[in-house]
Amino acid sequence: MLRRILSLILIAWAAGFILFAISLPQPAAAQRTDAVVVLTGGAGRIERGLEVLHNGWARQMLVSGVDPQVKPGEFAAQFKIAPAAMKCCITLGYRAFDTTSNAKETAAWMKTRGYRSVRVVTSDWHLRRARAELAKVLPAKITVVDDAVHTQPSLRILMVEYHKLLFRSVPGLKAS
Structure with a gap:
């Protein structure tokens, strides 16, 4: 009996991983939101x-998880952003250091501005967990649009991310 239970658990785990790996989220279509939040960490x-x-799909952008050593002028120069655009439309968030703190930084930023919709930009393999973390801290009335950046993740990255997602689905546990 124990062998059957363990076999079923293994089959469920494997099927879940295959589904996770072959159905990565996609980039969002042209849809307007109040803001866009970019989670740093990937090309x-x-x-x-x-x-x-x-494209005018959002008015404001938060870049969450910026290294504290990065100055706004350096950021603007690296990404060829006009000073006026940096001043009016882009916020660099320095408080986040993992996915959980990205979600908290995003929720605080959204709340102070009264935004009701946000587009979340992160890598396709990371989006599900980022979305799960956001769901824990954003009010249900906030509309979240998933916007995945297409990548070609290695098997290792997919395995690690799948296990982090599983780990975070257990109440009270944390994974970065």
Whole structure:
């Protein structure tokens, strides 16, 4: 009997991983939101957030998880952002250091501005867990649009992220 239970658990785990790996979230379509939040840590994320601003799909952008050593002028120079756009439309968030704190930083930023909708930009393999963390701290009335940056994650990245997502689904546990 124990062997059957363990076999069922293994089959469920494997099926879940396969589903996770083959159904990664996709980039969002042209849809307006009050703001866009970019979670740092992967190639193409900031560029996608800037594209969202440029296309008028959001009025404001928070870049969550910026290294405290990065100055706004350096950020603007690296991504070729005009000073006026930095001043009016882009906030660099320095408080986040993992996905959980990204969600908290985003929720606080949204609350102070009274925003009711947000587009979340992160890597396709990371979006499900980021969304789960946001769901824990954002009011239910906030509309969240998932905007995944397409990547080609390794099997290792997919395994690690799948296990972090499973781990975070257990109440009271934390994973970065």
